[in-house]
Amino acid sequence: MTEQDILNGLATIVNEIAGVPVGDVTPTKSFIDDLDVDSLAMVEIATAAEDHFGVRIPDDDLKDLRTVGDAVAYIEKAGVAV
Amino acid sequence: MTASVLRHARISGVGEHRPAQVLSNDDLAAKGLDTTDEWIRTRTGISSRRVAAATESVITMGADAAAKAMAEAGVDAAEIDLLVLATCSMRNAIPGGAARIASAVGARGIGAFDLNAACGGFSYALSVAADAVRCGTAQRVVVVGSEKLTDWIDWTDRGTCILFGDGAAAVLVEPSDSMGIGPVAWGSDGDGHALVGVPEGDWAIRMDGQAVFRWATTELTPVARRACELAGITTDELAAFVPHQANTRIVAAMARALRLPESVVIAHDIAETGNTSAASVPLALSRLIASGQVKSGDPALLLAFGAGLTYAGQVIRIP
Numbered sequence: 001m002t003e004q005d006i007l008n009g010l011a012t013i014v015n016e017i018a019g020v021p022v023g024d025v026t027p028t029k030s031f032i033d034d035l036d037v038d039s040l041a042m043v044e045i046a047t048a049a050e051d052h053f054g055v056r057i058p059d060d061d062l063k064d065l066r067t068v069g070d071a072v073a074y075i076e077k078a079g080v081a082v
Numbered sequence: 083m084t085a086s087v088l089r090h091a092r093i094s095g096v097g098e099h100r101p102a103q104v105l106s107n108d109d110l111a112a113k114g115l116d117t118t119d120e121w122i123r124t125r126t127g128i129s130s131r132r133v134a135a136a137t138e139s140v141i142t143m144g145a146d147a148a149a150k151a152m153a154e155a156g157v158d159a160a161e162i163d164l165l166v167l168a169t170c171s172m173r174n175a176i177p178g179g180a181a182r183i184a185s186a187v188g189a190r191g192i193g194a195f196d197l198n199a200a201c202g203g204f205s206y207a208l209s210v211a212a213d214a215v216r217c218g219t220a221q222r223v224v225v226v227g228s229e230k231l232t233d234w235i236d237w238t239d240r241g242t243c244i245l246f247g248d249g250a251a252a253v254l255v256e257p258s259d260s261m262g263i264g265p266v267a268w269g270s271d272g273d274g275h276a277l278v279g280v281p282e283g284d285w286a287i288r289m290d291g292q293a294v295f296r297w298a299t300t301e302l303t304p305v306a307r308r309a310c311e312l313a314g315i316t317t318d319e320l321a322a323f324v325p326h327q328a329n330t331r332i333v334a335a336m337a338r339a340l341r342l343p344e345s346v347v348i349a350h351d352i353a354e355t356g357n358t359s360a361a362s363v364p365l366a367l368s369r370l371i372a373s374g375q376v377k378s379g380d381p382a383l384l385l386a387f388g389a390g391l392t393y394a395g396q397v398i399r400i401p
Contacts, residue, residue: 040125040331043296059292 006053006072013048014068017041027069035068055079091215092262093208093401095157095254097150098368099143099228100355106130107244115240122244127330131247131356134230140169141179143250144228145186147364152187155254155401157222159188164220166211167196168203168360170389171229183226193220200279201326201388202268203227203360205395208384209266211255212396226252227360236286245329246287247356251364253401261399264313267305268394271297278389298328298387299335305395306340306385313381313397320346321380321400322370326387327352327362336385347375349382359388376400 001009011025018037031037037045042065046057049071055078057065065071107119107129122128134143144167152162165187167180178196199206204227211223228250235243255263274297278289310317317340325333330352337348351366358365363386370376380400387393 038125039292040295040329043292044299044335047296047300059296 003072003076006075007068009052010049010068010071010075013045013052017044017048025068027067027072029068030066031068032066049075053078088216088218090258090261090263091212091255092258092260093253093398094256095151095153095155095401096251096364096368096371097147097152097154098249098251098365099146099150100249100365101132101134101138101143103133103135104130104354105133110244113237115237115243117240117244125329125331126245127352128244128356129353131354132249133232134248138230138248140167140172140228140230140250141182141186143230143248144169144179144183144226144252147228147250147252148183148187148224148226151224151252151254155256157254157256162187162189162192162222162224164193164211164214164223165189166207166223166225167194168199168207168225168227169196169229170198170200170203170359171231171234172196173233179228180226187224189224199360199392199394200390201328201357201359201362202386202390202392202394204363205266205384205386206268206392207360208253208255208263209268209394209396212263215255215257221257223255224252225255226250227362227364229359229361231287231357231359234280234285234287239286239288241291242287242289245357247358249355249358249361249365251361251368253364253367261313264309264397266394266396267308267312268392269305270393271301271391274391275389277391295329295332297391298332299339302336302385302387302393303339305393306336306383309383309385309395309397315381315397317341317346317383318343319381320383320397322347322349322376322382323385324349324363324367324370324382325385327355327366328357328388360386362386371400
């Protein structure tokens, strides 16, 4: 799975949970400031991403994922098969 | 599982007690709490909650709800032989409140005990009551959920004080020819005991909201499915889903995970009630019935969950 695949997968999840258009979910965007995703929606996105990518994203790490790019890098590093 | 029971049990009456005093989100902000109505509504679905008066207690509210449930079922105090009170907010641990509620409704002398499974309590108590009826231990049981959570609220803790409210509701459980209360799917996770509750040495309820949200939206879907399986129906066949009114965002995530079709009415009582712990499921059931969105005999899934952690669910038939 490429970085782009992770981004695409994440964008689909963010769209389903928070209603953000897929095209708006780009690496530099801040979840809270740019995409209007609040902390509870972040938890839902994290649990959906856990299922989708087969990784673990604990709450302690989740709070450090400020941008879409942070999340993509985290998922990649967490061991999703690339 | 059902083959060994003597008979079935059903709910034959529901009663509620909602305190008159309303505390809105704007009232909380006006008290100096650093929050807004919009923030609370979008995160929780709560606009206002009821706060018990000084004269209202777990006992008085529970007794009023119990009396109304008995009246609706057309059952006299002399016909009741067990009362179970689900609560976690009594001011004092000893004595429990069930015996006083029994006396207050004119049923002095019957079996009576409290059950503390926090927000999971009502479905636990309903299961115990149904089993007592199924096995012949009791003929008619009053199950009460009653909470005065505002006794345990720190009004400066905005992570909790925006959520909780006071109230009570009760149901009458009696024998039935058909399955009116399905087998319970229940469980617990003591490893999560610190996520929500009154910590040692503290006096108020504290909560790790994000962790509770994650737990509730991921771990409880299988419980809901299991409760339906035990009752022999699919989630598609439900007429209604009556979850603990913890947070509309949790309920929405659950409904999405369960893929409930549009035909399933989701009980919504939290907006003007807040989270009333063990009273929440029966209060939501009471409002749902009053709304006319369900009819007698409809299958409804109750799902209670909370501090402990505890959880329990069962399919009932609407009385």
